[in-house]
Amino acid sequence: MKRELGISIYPDHSDPQADQSYLKKAAKLGYTRLFISMLEVNNKTKVSQKFSEIIGYAKKLGFEVILDIAPTIFDKLGISYDDLSFFAKLGADGIRLDEGFDGSKEAMLSYNPEGLALELNMSNDVAYLDNILSYEANKPFIYGCHNFYPQAGSALPYDFFVSCSQRFKRQGIKTAAFVTSQKAKIGPWDINDGLPTLEMHRHLSLELQARHLFATGLIDTVIIGNAYASDEELAQLATSERYKLSLGIEFVSNATELERKIVADPMHFRRGDITANAVRSTQVRVKYANAANPPHDNRQEFQVGDVVIGNDDFGKYKNELQIILEPHQDPRKNLVGKILPEELMLLDFVKPWTKFSFVLKN
Structure with a gap:
C-alpha cells in the first residue's frame, strides 16, 4: 500500500x-x-x-x-x-x-x-x-x-x-x-x-x-x-x-571526502547473512575498491550506533561500511560518524536485506 x-x-x-x-x-x-x-x-x-x-x-x-x-x-x-x-x-x-x-x-x-x-x-x-x-x-x-x-x-x-x-x-x-x-x-x-x-x-x-x-x-x-x-x-x-529506512548521522571532524561519499551512497543494504556485531553494507567496498582510505580515528572502542568504514589495513574489506551493534575495538576500521542518540531506536528495524540510507546532519 x-x-x-x-x-x-x-x-x-x-x-x-x-x-x-x-x-x-x-x-x-x-x-x-x-x-x-x-x-x-x-x-x-x-x-x-x-x-x-x-x-x-x-x-x-x-x-x-x-x-x-x-x-x-x-x-x-x-x-x-x-x-x-x-x-x-x-x-x-x-x-x-x-x-x-x-x-x-x-x-x-x-x-x-x-x-x-x-x-x-x-x-x-x-x-x-x-x-x-x-x-x-x-x-x-x-x-x-x-x-x-x-x-x-x-x-x-x-x-x-x-x-x-x-x-x-x-x-x-x-x-x-x-x-x-x-x-x-x-x-x-x-x-x-x-x-x-x-x-x-x-x-x-x-x-x-x-x-x-x-x-x-x-x-x-x-x-x-x-x-x-x-x-x-x-x-x-x-x-x-517513506519506504526505505533512513538514519540521521553526524560525521566526525576527520571524516574524509571519500568516507562522506560512501556514507551518502543512496542504496546501502544489510547483508542477508547477518552478524550480531555490526550491520554490514558490503557493496560499497566493491564500488570503491580502488580508492585509498588511510587509517584515522581507529584506536578507540567503537560504541553502538557508530558508523565505521574499513581502512587501507583491512584488505578486501577496505571501504566496507558498518554500523556498530556491539562495542568492540578494531584498528582496521575508521570511525566516520555516529547515529544520533534519539535515532538509535531505528537500528531495531535493520533486518537482513534491509535497504537503508543516511540523513546527513553536518
Whole structure:
C-alpha cells in the first residue's frame, strides 16, 4: 500500500484564510490526507457553509478529507448514522467513527450510498475490527486511524501501539497515526502538549517521528496532528524517506571526502547473512575498491550506533561500511560518524536485506 502524508486543521479554532494558506503549502509539498475536526455545532446552515468551503478548497488541492465528528453532533444536527448524506454534501471523503456499535451496524454503514469511508479507532487492543469484518463489511471503505493525545504522558506506549496496529495491518486495512509538530499551537482542546499517537514521539523532530512510524511497517498514512507545522517542518517531512529506512548521522571532524561519499551512497543494504556485531553494507567496498582510505580515528572502542568504514589495513574489506551493534575495538576500521542518540531506536528495524540510507546532519 502506498504511503502518504497528511495534516490537520481545526476550523472551530482557526482562521479560514490561515487554513487555506496552510493547505496550499502542504499540497505543493505532496501532502494528500486532511484530517478536519468538527467540534462545535451551533447552526446547521452556518456549519454547512463553513465546512463545505474549506473542504471544497482542500479537494481542489487534491486532498482526501476525513471528518472527525463527535457523537453529540448527530443529535445537534438532527441527523442519524443511517443517513450520512449531510457529510457527503460537505464534500468529505469519509468520517471518523468515535462511537462504536455492535459490528453489524458498522458493516452496514460501510455500504452507505454516498461512498464515504468509515475510519475506525485503532488505539484499542480489542477484536473490534474482526467483529465488523465478520459481518461482511465493505472492506475497501474501512480505514483505521490511531488517536492523538494532547496531554503529556497520556499517549500510547510503543508495544501497545504495535499490538493494536497489527490487528488492522494483518487484515489489509489502510492505517494512519499522528505525529506532532514542535511549533504548532492549535489542537481540539485547551490542553495542547503536542498531538502524537506515541508518547515516545512527543519531543522528537517531526520527520524522525514519521520515519519511525514508517519503519514499523504498520502505518500507511502519517498525519501531523496539530496546526500549523512550520514551513521548515513541512518541507523536512515531505522530503524524508517513506519506504526505505533512513538514519540521521553526524560525521566526525576527520571524516574524509571519500568516507562522506560512501556514507551518502543512496542504496546501502544489510547483508542477508547477518552478524550480531555490526550491520554490514558490503557493496560499497566493491564500488570503491580502488580508492585509498588511510587509517584515522581507529584506536578507540567503537560504541553502538557508530558508523565505521574499513581502512587501507583491512584488505578486501577496505571501504566496507558498518554500523556498530556491539562495542568492540578494531584498528582496521575508521570511525566516520555516529547515529544520533534519539535515532538509535531505528537500528531495531535493520533486518537482513534491509535497504537503508543516511540523513546527513553536518
